[in-house]
Structures are given as structure tokens and as C-alpha cells.
Amino acid sequence: MRMPKKERQRLLGLLLEKNPFLTDEEVSDHFTVSVQTIRLDRLECGIPELRERLKSVASRTMKEEVKSLHSDEIIGDIVDIELDKRALSIFDVTEDHVFQRNGIARGHHLFAQANSLAVAVMDDDLALTVKSTILFLKPVRAGDRVVARADVKEDSLLKKRTLVEVVSKVGDETVFTGEFYMYRMTDTQQGESN
Incomplete structure (x- = not known):
């Protein structure tokens, strides 16, 4: 009915x-x-x-400005961010992002969304990816909307390094995960610049 x-x-x-x-x-x-x-x-x-x-x-939730990147350097649209805590971005996959042969999104686009989000969430003028461990779990296709969430993890053993975990989903399905170890100018233990 x-x-x-x-x-x-x-x-x-x-x-x-x-x-x-x-x-x-x-x-x-x-x-x-x-x-x-x-x-x-x-x-x-x-x-x-x-x-x-x-x-x-985005206008309601963007309380803070990204420091580590210019807006045109970010892959996807950041719709929520709290520096040094969490961030959320959306990336709409188009025909330009997929292999013509099979219609599956090229991995570097998903990586770029996650990596730029990991950089953007850093509350520092300089943030660089030192190391990343990534996992592609499911293929993404043209027309899919990828929602990536970055969460900053505390680690008292990492001086001038910060771990950012990123999980990317299409709908309810996780399609990509990544751990990004970020170098920053500011010492995370002391909050001072060297």
C-alpha cells in the first residue's frame, strides 16, 4: 500500500x-x-x-578554519571539522574518476580524499604525511558518494607526530580505511613550536 x-x-x-x-x-x-x-x-x-x-x-558546523591546506588543495568537500579532533568530507565520484574499462574509481582519488582530510584536521600551519597504512575494501563507482571521517588519536609516545584514522564509506559500507602518521611543527606533548 x-x-x-x-x-x-x-x-x-x-x-x-x-x-x-x-x-x-x-x-x-x-x-x-x-x-x-x-x-x-x-x-x-x-x-x-x-x-x-x-x-x-558546512556553514553551521565549520567552526574552525583549516590551517594546513588551502581550500583548493583539499580533495572532496569538508562539511565538518574540529581541528585536532575530527573532520568529515564528501567526495562525489564522477566518470572522470573511474577507469573506463571497468567503471571502478581509481584508488588515488580515495587516498587523496583521506590524506587531504588527515592533513586538514591538523591544528598546525605545517602538517605532512610521514607514513600511511591503507586498505581498500570495496570498489567504488561513478555516481557513488564517498563520506570520509577522520579522527585524531592521542599517542603520548609520538613527539611531533599525530595519528589520524580515516574511514571512508559509501552509504553504510566501508570502502577504505587508513592510518596516517602526520608530522607537525608543534610538539604534541608540550604544545610549543621548536
């Missing part, structure tokens, strides 16, 4: 409030209706399209 339009629109608003990163296609699958129906529902409810929702979320 089909859900009444008003009920679907009410639930649509709640769903996108909880997860503003969902595409119209993902929402249409969730409600088992056409993408066009979702677009019309969004318009009637005054819910902006995905790109505008991302900008809105």
Missing part, C-alpha cells in the same frame, strides 16, 4: 534533517517512489537540493 503524500513529505523532512547527505536517488529508494516524486516533494516542502543542503550544513 502506498504511503499518503503528506505522510511521505513529513518523513522526508525528518529523514533529510537526520542525514542531509542523502541523494534524491537514495531517498527515492528509501520511499520506493520515483526520483521525480522526491524532487517534487522537496520543492513543495521547501527542502533544498543536496548541494545547497551540504553548504548549509
Whole structure:
């Protein structure tokens, strides 16, 4: 039995409030209706399209400025960051990012998103990747949205080094993980520059 339009629109608003990163296609699958129906529902409810929702979320949650990179050096769109704690970015995979032969995303794009996020989360003017351990778990294809989360881990044994763990997902599936050991100018034990 089909859900009444008003009920679907009410639930649509709640769903996108909880997860503003969902595409119209993902929402249409969730409600088992056409993408066009979702677009019309969004318009009637005054819910902006995905790109505008991302900008809105970013402007509300970006409390701090990235110090270690310029915005054009970051792969993906950072939508949330708390320096030296955590960061979140979104990367939309297009046909330009995949191998023509099989449609699978080239690994260096996923690595670049994760690595630039690990650099960006550092609360320092200079942050460089010293070492990384990465694992590609599932193929990513054109049209996929990769959401990467970076978490800064404390390690009192690492002087001028910081461990950043990054997990990248498409939907609920983890597609990439990485541990990035970052060099920084500031000593993490003393908080002083040398």
C-alpha cells in the first residue's frame, strides 16, 4: 500500500534533517517512489537540493578554519571539522574518476580524499604525511558518494607526530580505511613550536 503524500513529505523532512547527505536517488529508494516524486516533494516542502543542503550544513558546523591546506588543495568537500579532533568530507565520484574499462574509481582519488582530510584536521600551519597504512575494501563507482571521517588519536609516545584514522564509506559500507602518521611543527606533548 502506498504511503499518503503528506505522510511521505513529513518523513522526508525528518529523514533529510537526520542525514542531509542523502541523494534524491537514495531517498527515492528509501520511499520506493520515483526520483521525480522526491524532487517534487522537496520543492513543495521547501527542502533544498543536496548541494545547497551540504553548504548549509558546512556553514553551521565549520567552526574552525583549516590551517594546513588551502581550500583548493583539499580533495572532496569538508562539511565538518574540529581541528585536532575530527573532520568529515564528501567526495562525489564522477566518470572522470573511474577507469573506463571497468567503471571502478581509481584508488588515488580515495587516498587523496583521506590524506587531504588527515592533513586538514591538523591544528598546525605545517602538517605532512610521514607514513600511511591503507586498505581498500570495496570498489567504488561513478555516481557513488564517498563520506570520509577522520579522527585524531592521542599517542603520548609520538613527539611531533599525530595519528589520524580515516574511514571512508559509501552509504553504510566501508570502502577504505587508513592510518596516517602526520608530522607537525608543534610538539604534541608540550604544545610549543621548536
